[in-house]
Amino acid sequence: MVLDRRGYHGARVDDIVKTARASHGTFYLYFSNKEDLFRALVADVTEEMRELAESLPPVGPTRSGYDELRGWLGRFYDIYHHYHPVIRAWTEANAQNGDMARLGAQVLRRFIDQLVRRVGEIDPPPVAAPEVAALAMVSMVERATFYAVVGMVPVEREALVDNLAAILHVGLFGGRRRR
Amino acid sequence: MVLDRRGYHGARVDDIVKTARASHGTFYLYFSNKEDLFRALVADVTEEMRELAESLPPVGPTRSGYDELRGWLGRFYDIYHHYHPVIRAWTEANAQNGDMARLGAQVLRRFIDQLVRRVGEIDPPPVAAPEVAALAMVSMVERATFYAVVGMVPVEREALVDNLAAILHVGLFGGRRRR
Amino acid sequence: MVLDRRGYHGARVDDIVKTARASHGTFYLYFSNKEDLFRALVADVTEEMRELAESLPPVGPTRSGYDELRGWLGRFYDIYHHYHPVIRAWTEANAQNGDMARLGAQVLRRFIDQLVRRVGEIDPPPVAAPEVAALAMVSMVERATFYAVVGMVPVEREALVDNLAAILHVGLFGGRRRR
Amino acid sequence: MVLDRRGYHGARVDDIVKTARASHGTFYLYFSNKEDLFRALVADVTEEMRELAESLPPVGPTRSGYDELRGWLGRFYDIYHHYHPVIRAWTEANAQNGDMARLGAQVLRRFIDQLVRRVGEIDPPPVAAPEVAALAMVSMVERATFYAVVGMVPVEREALVDNLAAILHVGLFGGRRRR
DNA sequence: TATGAATGAGATTTCATTCAT
DNA sequence: AATGAATGAAATCTCATTCAT
Numbered sequence: 001m002v003l004d005r006r007g008y009h010g011a012r013v014d015d016i017v018k019t020a021r022a023s024h025g026t027f028y029l030y031f032s033n034k035e036d037l038f039r040a041l042v043a044d045v046t047e048e049m050r051e052l053a054e055s056l057p058p059v060g061p062t063r064s065g066y067d068e069l070r071g072w073l074g075r076f077y078d079i080y081h082h083y084h085p086v087i088r089a090w091t092e093a094n095a096q097n098g099d100m101a102r103l104g105a106q107v108l109r110r111f112i113d114q115l116v117r118r119v120g121e122i123d124p125p126p127v128a129a130p131e132v133a134a135l136a137m138v139s140m141v142e143r144a145t146f147y148a149v150v151g152m153v154p155v156e157r158e159a160l161v162d163n164l165a166a167i168l169h170v171g172l173f174g175g176r177r178r179r
Numbered sequence: 180m181v182l183d184r185r186g187y188h189g190a191r192v193d194d195i196v197k198t199a200r201a202s203h204g205t206f207y208l209y210f211s212n213k214e215d216l217f218r219a220l221v222a223d224v225t226e227e228m229r230e231l232a233e234s235l236p237p238v239g240p241t242r243s244g245y246d247e248l249r250g251w252l253g254r255f256y257d258i259y260h261h262y263h264p265v266i267r268a269w270t271e272a273n274a275q276n277g278d279m280a281r282l283g284a285q286v287l288r289r290f291i292d293q294l295v296r297r298v299g300e301i302d303p304p305p306v307a308a309p310e311v312a313a314l315a316m317v318s319m320v321e322r323a324t325f326y327a328v329v330g331m332v333p334v335e336r337e338a339l340v341d342n343l344a345a346i347l348h349v350g351l352f353g354g355r356r357r358r
Numbered sequence: 359m360v361l362d363r364r365g366y367h368g369a370r371v372d373d374i375v376k377t378a379r380a381s382h383g384t385f386y387l388y389f390s391n392k393e394d395l396f397r398a399l400v401a402d403v404t405e406e407m408r409e410l411a412e413s414l415p416p417v418g419p420t421r422s423g424y425d426e427l428r429g430w431l432g433r434f435y436d437i438y439h440h441y442h443p444v445i446r447a448w449t450e451a452n453a454q455n456g457d458m459a460r461l462g463a464q465v466l467r468r469f470i471d472q473l474v475r476r477v478g479e480i481d482p483p484p485v486a487a488p489e490v491a492a493l494a495m496v497s498m499v500e501r502a503t504f505y506a507v508v509g510m511v512p513v514e515r516e517a518l519v520d521n522l523a524a525i526l527h528v529g530l531f532g533g534r535r536r537r
Numbered sequence: 538m539v540l541d542r543r544g545y546h547g548a549r550v551d552d553i554v555k556t557a558r559a560s561h562g563t564f565y566l567y568f569s570n571k572e573d574l575f576r577a578l579v580a581d582v583t584e585e586m587r588e589l590a591e592s593l594p595p596v597g598p599t600r601s602g603y604d605e606l607r608g609w610l611g612r613f614y615d616i617y618h619h620y621h622p623v624i625r626a627w628t629e630a631n632a633q634n635g636d637m638a639r640l641g642a643q644v645l646r647r648f649i650d651q652l653v654r655r656v657g658e659i660d661p662p663p664v665a666a667p668e669v670a671a672l673a674m675v676s677m678v679e680r681a682t683f684y685a686v687v688g689m690v691p692v693e694r695e696a697l698v699d700n701l702a703a704i705l706h707v708g709l710f711g712g713r714r715r716r
Numbered sequence: 717t718a719t720g721a722a723t724g725a726g727a728t729t730t731c732a733t734t735c736a737t
Numbered sequence: 738a739a740t741g742a743a744t745g746a747a748a749t750c751t752c753a754t755t756c757a758t
Binding site: 549550551561562564565570571 | 726727728729730731
Binding site: 005006007009010088089091092094095096101104105108109112127128129131132133135136137139140142143144146147148152153155159160162163164166167170171174 | 341
């Protein structure tokens, strides 16, 4: 995947079509321009992310709740792993202003909303400001997974998922035992 | 700041010199190329970050430890706020491979190392894998601050710092009371 | 008709086959290339024009001569109206050098020759240089009709034909009465 | 002049800059795109045409009126001769729809208006529909001059100007003697 | 005959960099 | 030291034409 090696700006249409063993003409037959390809790729990721956000399990200080959280984080990791070239490029785009950044903000928003909802179900409420706590947690999961997936830190999937689950659990339920 | 609006690739040398009310010639008198300018800007941030990493306070389940952590997070926020155009561009560069991404990995490493050291001081050790926990915490702080600073989420400095401090405190010391 | 909206260069083969509800393959089955289609279209017009040039009536300062001239101008208008997309494209091609311009020059020549012949029949000869007078008259008829037909000026068929006939009549026979 | 040989579509930016002994970069320093150059060239011609339209002399069945008309037609010829590459390209553009054709229609309009005004001064009025007569006369002058200038017909400047003047004079004043 | 996805040569346009002044 | 017009390599994009089915 060309995006992987060079990111959006580094990926020349020439590279893309060579990698796909196609021609320039074919490329512009299916995409109206380079950004359009990127949008299509991002749309796939966005769809996966939307489903993922919706499948965030109800949480509770139980063993099964903990396991479900681990499963969910594992899926998060897998999506990031699978789409990481696109996600790299998207991160690149998010660093600028413009459409793609707005789309990124929407997806972020969706995760935060789902998490806020879950946190609202917890009794007693674990934090004063669920919105900010949700932002913090989403940020943690997203970026730690990103760094692991792109190899900026040497962390294996299981170690990452276990630790994120543990930290989130503690963050949500304090020291409460898992029943 | 041109980097703010457009990121590294979006900021043309022409824009940069216009913004600086200088000429192309002058630009190349002081920087050997566009990347060189960016390196210089990043070097400033890197230096701040290095100092910041070193000033990570010893932590403990005390009120003063908590306050120091808040102070430190506030400084983190302020640096991000001040340098956010550069940091955006850096995020963009980190999303690609290459020198800048390696530099980003180094800075990340430094934060993780410092945090691991602090976590190592805690007795009993709060987590099984301090490295991964440290990655998670750095990721959380970094990205939540980034999203807040660039306006992708509407969170104020104080709310952010308070919540991050609370979450980190719980993460490090579980439900232990602040003495 | 695609030529109408966009002219020769603006009419892509893709547009042409879409308009004709055919495929690219079929197009190249019947025409060896895009220019070949245009040549075929122009050939139709050229043939019409050839016949029209030959049917230029003998002229004279009589009412019936005047009426015949009017009829002829009406046919000129009708051909231009019918073929105006092709004629637009041809005008476009005439504005360049090359084969099509040469073909345009031939057709122009044919009209001039016919008109010179008619003018030669007039006694006394109305002008010193029949060739140039013929050029002027052909130019007048051709371009005024073109402007009217393509809508660059708001003139109706009858008004145009009447006036052109009157002017030509005066030009050929001066103020002489129509007998 | 590159437009001369090939017209607008045939003139590649590459040819233009080679002819001008400049580089692509320089071209795009002064014009935002290829059409922009063409617009600039046409603007020059448009300005000349505007002045020419305004300088259309008052007409009358006098020798001096006739001479002024000849002078004016000579200036028309000279402008066409000088700008003929641009005028060819403009004719090409007029053959399509779009901005340039609208601009062409405006210039045509201006000539017609001026001529209608002059014809309106004549007593008795020479034609029933001055608008259409003016269109015919402008068409005649424009196209005959075009054909002569681009070499589609072999007519010299003096012969053209003399004959056009004679025909216009007859058209306007019938057989009336030049006083 | 008919199709239309695929092609690729060649066009336009961009922008980091240079250099004469 | 400072300038900014000029450069040109390299990018994006177009579209007439082909050919396997």
